[in-house]
Each structure stands twice: as structure tokens, then as C-alpha cells.
Amino acid sequence: MECTNHKPEETIMAHFSDAVQWRRDLHKHPQPAWLEFYATGFVAKKLAEWGYEVKLGQDIIDERKLLLLPSAGKLQTEYERALQDGIKEEYIAPAKGGFTGVIGILKGSQPGPTVGFRFDIDSNEVTEGASDSHRPAKEGFASQNPGYAHMCGHDAHIAMGLLLALHFGENRDKLKGTVKFIFQPNEENLSGASAMVEKGLVDDLDYLFGGHVGISGNEAGKISIDVHSILALSRFEITYTGRSTHAGVSPHEGKNALLGACAAITNLYAIARHGGGASRINVGTLEAGSTWNAIPDRAYFRMETRGANNTINGYMVQKSLEVLQGAAKMYDLDLEIKPAANAISGRSSPEMIALGMKVAEKLPSVKQVIPEVAFNGSEDVTVMMERVQSRGGKVLYVLFGSPIFGGHHSSTFDVDETVIRNGAEFLASMQAEVTSDTVTERL
């Protein structure tokens, strides 16, 4: 497979300092899953100005997949906060109620394939560090929203996506095929991708490209091409309901939901491990009961399973359901199991891994190409990847090197902003490559 030579993209270089300002603006205004009104309005306005067809709201988010939707009060507060912070209502009115995210479509002047780019836009529910050693605090662009902060780098993802979108917008006369930008909400709770996939938004893609900054904490300029060991994951909210009675007078008449939950949790961790690969199980919270002398009639916990592949995670889910139902039976309790998130395992298409290697090696901004890296976490981009691959499309998900200062999701996470330019350059080159006549014929 031959590769055309790529010069640094002039438009990307020219607008890099704008992209840094966008990233810092977004960093100041973080909002987490289903509440990303500021980012939605920010992105939609720019894409519209650059000539993109913009899709919003219920056209791009399936209501049935709005899992763990925040309360109506919280949705309203964050919506109003975005307006107060300068977002125009016309760009977020369709997102009211949690339908956040943006799709931007630009058709080139020449025929060619449809190439999708996916960027996640949600923040974390973390309070940002305030010390002078943390650059956003020192340089005045730290989060203005207490309890929320971009501590996974999705602010840099949005800026990278916008920089790339502007590049295509300014070079529309040379653009082959169609580019489709997917600014996805709610990656952190792993249901934004499903909500968009269910709307058929990736069904027309011949190619899908995505990536993440940092993760392995490499220096800027490094790029990891074949990201494997993305774990399949399922999350559930579990509620046991029994009967409350006086613990001294009539304990025999009670049905103890707390005991049922404890029996379930102990045995969830005792599930025999699958011989086919890694598996995980975790119960991260438990809430039950109210006082000393009453039999607890309600117990609630959050649990998740993971597996090295979809089969192993499916096994963990199946065994978990048996344990949960068994405990309900033992203690005569009602059981409610509510799905909260779902991500599958996935891997990039071999042809795109090979092409990605060649493109990266020729880019001046790339200092080192790391052929493969184990992810060992979960990412719901896999849901989009699987849909595109199942319809004959090809996908690539890479890691863009950046030092990450604090760890991901810590209060002092930060990135080297050159990763925004490096990522946009790489993705622009991939698009040029898959739309160039010579290579497309061979893929």
C-alpha cells in the first residue's frame, strides 16, 4: 500500500492558536453526561458558520438510551448555565432535556466515500485542582463550574475536532466525498455512543476515525496505532425491596433487603472466572436501611462487569443475574435490575491499522509511532466501531500522545495542547489517504 506524501496542513497550522483558545474556553465551561449544553452550542454554532449541515437533539439521540439521565432540575440548571455563559438558545433548544451532542456534515465538491470522525464532549464530575502547579488554575482557564471539570481531555478532543472541521470547511473545493463529524455526549457513563448508533448515524460511514489523548501518558508527538484490550463492560443499578418491621418486636416478620444485598455482593465476587481471558466485577456503592431498630426494607447498589471480549463479559453478566436472583429468593425479596451502561470490546480494522502506521510515519509532527498498546479500560466508541464494521466499513481508533500531568480523572489532569494540532493533522491525513484514488482501489 503506497502512501501519498503529506505536508503539514496549512489551515491546521494557521488555526492552531484558535483551537487552543477553544479548548481553554471549553475547559472553563465543563458539563458532564447528558448536560453538555455549553459544548453542544459552542460546536453547533461554529459548524453552522463553516457551512456544515448541523443536526441536533432528538434527531441524533435515541430517547430510550438516555440512561442515568440527571434530574429535571439539574437538566434545567445546566441548560440555563450554558445560556448565561453566552450560548445562543437556537443551538441548544433541541438538546433540552438531555439530548446533547452535535452532528456536522459537509459534502465535498468531488465524489468519494463518507468519512466519519468521532469526538466525545462530556466532562468528569470532579472538582478541579486550584494550586499554581496546575496550569489551568495558574493561567486562568480552570473550570468555573464547581464539581465538574474536563479531567479526561475531552475539551482537547472537541478542539481537535473543530480544528479538523475548519480545515475541511476552508478546503471544500478540494474535498472528496463527505465528512461527518460526530460530537458524542456521555462517554464517561458509556451510553452516548449507543444513543447515536440507534439513530442510524454511523450507518452511512465508509470509514470511522476516533482517538483519545493521553491514556498511556506519552509525550506529545507519539501516537499509538493499534489499541487493543478495550474491555467489554456492563453496568447495572440493583434494588432489593423487602418489608420493614421493628427489629426488637417482630424481626421474624421483616424481609431484610440489606441482608439480601450483602449475600448477593459477596457471591458476585465469588463468580468462577472465565478461562478464556480477563474478567472483572465490582460493586461500587451500597445504600440500605435508615436506623438502628428497623429491618431494612430497601437496598440499592451499583455493579459493573467487564470482560476481555464480549463473550467473557456476557458470561459475567449471566452469572451475576443468577447470583442476584438467588439472593432475592433466599431472603424473599423483590429485585429490580436496571441497565445503566453498556460498552463492547472492539478493535480497529487491520487495513486501517496498516494505513495509520504509514500515515503516521510520514507526518512531520509525529516523533514516534507505537505500533500497539493495551487499553485495559472501556470506551463506548466500540459500539460505533462495531456497527460500521458490521456494515462493511473500516475503522481506526488511536491514542494521541500527550503528557497528562495528573492521571485521567484526577483533579490535576492536563494535556500538552500541541496534541490538538497533532491529532487534527493525523486525522486530516487519514481522510486524504482513504479518499485518494490510488489507495482506495486497493483497500
Ligand SMILES: [Zn+2]
Ligand atoms: Zn475518562
Ligand SMILES: [Zn+2]
Ligand atoms: Zn476520556
